[in-house]
Amino acid sequence: MTALLDVREMARHYGAIRAVDGVSFAVQPGEILGVIGPNGSGKTTLFNAILGQVRPTAGQVIFEERDITGLSPLLLARRGIGRTFQSLQVFGGLSVRDNLIAAGQEFRGGRAGRLFAAPDAGLGARAEEIIALFRLGPVAALRAGGLSYGQQKLVDIAMAFMAGPRLVLLDEPCAGVNPALIEELMELLLRLNRAHGGSFVVIEHNMDFVMRLCGRVICMAEGRILAEGAPAAVQADRAVLEAYLGA
């Protein structure tokens, strides 16, 4: 089986600082890959280099057998890669429903067509589907910027799925989210994975979440991959214990 995403020898240096220093890994279709590691180990920089936020110093990114190295975030979104950010990133002035439609509308038809399209861009039904899936019904008509942190986080993640991406990269989805919502989030991601064949790469510090969600885990330290394998094996790895998880 060919990999959905193939990252080869990815590097991003800032002067003498090697934030990401020769990282290679692959994501198979339908796989959930976890990325763990201490703060400053290069996880987010790795994401940013893959997702066109920063230019990689070296390396290659192959998505669906095509080279996407250095493409802009806009083009990557159009290729079918969704993402969420470490910090909250919603359109605060728009309603939850409009946030979702905004996240999907540019994938249908041309620009001129959208000028003359229905106000919901024909995505009303899809938005309702996602709203139901993420249990956002009660707040769907409210301004996203006025919601609680946890609810905004859900909206943020829901937006990444609106356009039906074939790969989603999630940067710390559990950060600042209460335990009950973390359970809900896990359930959701597993459902999206099993029912819809969603493939994810998840950066996360919540080890319980990673252990239960991911089929495979890579642990980064100082810009390199320290260990890779099944969650339990990585968790028990000596080097990982020393660098990250502690004894």
Add this chain to the structure above:
Amino acid sequence: MTRWLALAAGVAALVALPAGLKGYGVYLLSLWCVYVIAGMGLNLTVGYAGQISLGQAGFLGIGAYSAAILLQAGVPFLAVLPASALLCFVVGLLLGFPALRVQHHYLAFATLGFNMLVFLVARNEQWLTGGTFGLNNIPRPMILGWRFANRVDFYHLLLAAMLAMAALMAWLLRSPWGRAFAALRDNPIRAESVGIDTTFYTLMAFAIGAAYAGVAGVFFACLVGFIDPAPFGVSISLSMLLMVIAGGAGRFFGPALGAVVVVLLPEWLRFAQDWYLAIFGFAIVAMMVWLPGGLLSLPDRVRGRA
């Protein structure tokens, strides 16, 4: 339903208003329409798409001068209107490019520089613009054999144009484009990551906003019949930005209310004679401090507190 009734009543009032006004009143009302049209465009750029522009009066000037020149050359009004709007659209598109690279106060200065440039061209290129002497004898519009020479007739034409431009804006903002503009304003990085081409929408926000000012400029030239560089200076751009902010940036009726504050309020304050500008200035400072969301945010504030 009540909203439509209120809107209809408002329009009826605007249609009937000149009956109770003298010439200067009708002129001020017409000027209000001009600024509402230009203000709607600026509201798109600033309020909806989250850019900043201190150059809207420059586009008003480009619209007015191009209209004056074309009308004097005998080009029919119905051809001048789209031509001037298109010219401003294209220049607005060009002004949008700096906005792709710089933001906030840097963009403010870039647009301010553009306005200065327009002002200097209007003042110095005498062969084209008449320089400080300006261009006069700009004819009132003639449409299908009907000349809108009478000031009330002209006001009604201008009012109709304003309503048409408002309807067009409402439609644009309701379309998926309106949502993309808001996404660009709220979070451009997130917008890119969900496939919204922020480059395209930034340019459109400037170009469409400029085209509105162009239309306003055409009517302005016909309204006053004589133009010189003065009404297109940087201070007028500041007044227009004030209109948008005072009315409520990103609110549909914001420019209509804001133009009342900027165009009519100083007139109403004339009873205070020498003090009127001071009172006006103080009122604006007070409003920015206590009502930064503009006058139209007042109902929300009251509701929020209740």
